Amino acid sequence: xxxxxxxxPVGSLTEEQIRGAACVRCGIVLDNATAVxxxxxxxxxxxxxxxxxxxxxxxxxxx
Numbered sequence: 001x002x003x004x005x006x007x008x009p010v011g012s013l014t015e016e017q018i019r020g021a022a023c024v025r026c027g028i029v030l031d032n033a034t035a036v037x038x039x040x041x042x043x044x045x046x047x048x049x050x051x052x053x054x055x056x057x058x059x060x061x062x063x
Contacts, residue, residue, distance in 0.1 A: 005038075024038065024054040030057060034057060035056070037055055
């Protein structure tokens with residue numbers, strides 16, 4: 001099983017990037033037709049474990 005590519009730290013992302021409305025790498029606005037799901041990720045926010053579901057634009061989606 002391959003390891004998913006590293007993403008920017010959650011604390012450095014905008015609210016839109018965290019909720020998948022914008023590319024996690026470049027910040028471009030996404031919709032369901034342009035988004036590439038990057039798979040669920042585990043993180044800690046305010047010392048609480050959370051699962052988030054980042055998305056990227058086609059250029060940064062890795063394939």
